Amino acid sequence: MYDLPELDLTERFRALTPFMEARGVVAGGPLGRIPPGAELAALREAVPDVRAELIASGTPLAVTTCDLITLPYPTEFGLWRAGNVRSPYLWITNRMLVVQWDDPDGELRTLLWEPSDHELGDRTPFFARLKAETPIPQSLLTSVHGTVLGHLRALGIDPEDVDYLAFDHLHTQDVRRLVGTTRPAPDLGYTDRPVPAWFPNATLLTQAQEWEALRHLHPLQAPWYQPETYLDLPPDRLALVGGDVLLGPGVGLLATPGHTAGNMSLVLHTDGGLWTSSENGIAAECWAPESSRISGLRRFRADWGQEVVLNANTIEFAAWQYDSMIVESLVADRTPDGLFPQCFPSSELTGHRLSPGTKPTYVHGGIEHGRVRPGTVLTGVQR
Numbered sequence: 206m207y208d209l210p211e212l213d214l215t216e217r218f219r220a221l222t223p224f225m226e227a228r229g230v231v232a233g234g235p236l237g238r239i240p241p242g243a244e245l246a247a248l249r250e251a252v253p254d255v256r257a258e259l260i261a262s263g264t265p266l267a268v269t270t271c272d273l274i275t276l277p278y279p280t281e282f283g284l285w286r287a288g289n290v291r292s293p294y295l296w297i298t299n300r301m302l303v304v305q306w307d308d309p310d311g312e313l314r315t316l317l318w319e320p321s322d323h324e325l326g327d328r329t330p331f332f333a334r335l336k337a338e339t340p341i342p343q344s345l346l347t348s349v350h351g352t353v354l355g356h357l358r359a360l361g362i363d364p365e366d367v368d369y370l371a372f373d374h375l376h377t378q379d380v381r382r383l384v385g386t387t388r389p390a391p392d393l394g395y396t397d398r399p400v401p402a403w404f405p406n407a408t409l410l411t412q413a414q415e416w417e418a419l420r421h422l423h424p425l426q427a428p429w430y431q432p433e434t435y436l437d438l439p440p441d442r443l444a445l446v447g448g449d450v451l452l453g454p455g456v457g458l459l460a461t462p463g464h465t466a467g468n469m470s471l472v473l474h475t476d477g478g479l480w481t482s483s484e485n486g487i488a489a490e491c492w493a494p495e496s497s498r499i500s501g502l503r504r505f506r507a508d509w510g511q512e513v514v515l516n517a518n519t520i521e522f523a524a525w526q527y528d529s530m531i532v533e534s535l536v537a538d539r540t541p542d543g544l545f546p547q548c549f550p551s552s553e554l555t556g557h558r559l560s561p562g563t564k565p566t567y568v569h570g571g572i573e574h575g576r577v578r579p580g581t582v583l584t585g586v587q588r
């Protein structure tokens with residue numbers, strides 16, 4: 206067991222209840238009260254209410270997408286049983302979304318979704334081993350497109366003006382440089398003082414279930430987490446969310462358990478309709494295998510009758526992950542050609558010369574809406 210900081214559920218956001226009622230869960234309570242098949246039927250019925258509530262809440266000021274890194278990932282995880290592809294690895298691109306909205310009091314709020322510190326992510330047990338065992342130089346396998354701080358600088362956003370940080374789940378994440386620590390961290394070069402926060406005013410939002418899982422990692426979960434890096438985080442920079450909440454106009458977090466117990470999806474109401482973003486699947490076609498040109502996916506859909514292809518590196522709760530992906534595909538609007546739901550994979554499949562046969566049929570590439578506002582300059586808000 207890891208002695209993580211004790212945290213309470215935050216009450217600062219409005220609850221979005223239809224899916225939680227469909228699942229029969231209460232905020233922060235246990236998952237899986239009803240069989241996954243019954244849950245799926247109930248969730249499908251709740252979709253129109255959630256969509257209506259999100260649309261009625263308005264739209265954020267701005268959403269923009271920043272590419273972070275493209276890296277290899279085992280094909281058997283990314284496409285699980287569905288792909289009929291020889292390459293043992295495919296490539297995915299991690300991206301960060303910057304989302305801004307006005308609170309009812311007129312204050313500008315900035316959320317960073319998936320602001321991965323990929324330098325430290327490399328230390329995750331699975332990736333550390335992969336790196337050590339791969340004879341090919343990392344520079345040939347991995348392309349770095351930018352860093353979290355570099356992108357914000359380019360957008361004119363002061364790190365002090367970032368209010369919220371959130372990940373769909375905490376696999377591979379080491380957030381110490383993002384929110385700082387309460388004690389020295391010699392492995393990061395801070396031998397006699399705590400790690401200073403890149404985002405001194407930001408709160409990291411995590412589902413309560415994710416926090417609990419991190420405290421008691423199961424062997425199926427352990428290769429993907431770095432729990433020891435969460436022990437000395439400042440509790441006042443962390444907040445637990447229990448289920449589905451509306452952060453601001455057209456910006457919500459939906460609990461989408463399955464890939465991990467405390468997985469969540471960002472949902473955005475933009476000029477281009479409703480979007481969801483998560484790592485439940487790695488490509489647009491994973492939510493619509495019937496429209497895929499990757500070998501095996503259409504066949505998988507037809508033979509097995511399964512509507513989605515799970516990103517299955519852990520298979521903790523596969524039936525819940527399936528249900529969550531159906532929720533995402535129904536909450537999201539469709540792409541203009543009508544073939545794919547606007548489910549944006551935060552780690553999106555990217556064609557690569559070392560992985561023939563895995564070129565995605567459709568690439569979302571990002572979500573763009575409105576224009577990002579550099580906080581301090583225009584609002585004059587002092588915090």
Ligand SMILES: [Zn+2]
Binds near residue numbers: 376429464484518
């Ligand atoms: Zn994951």
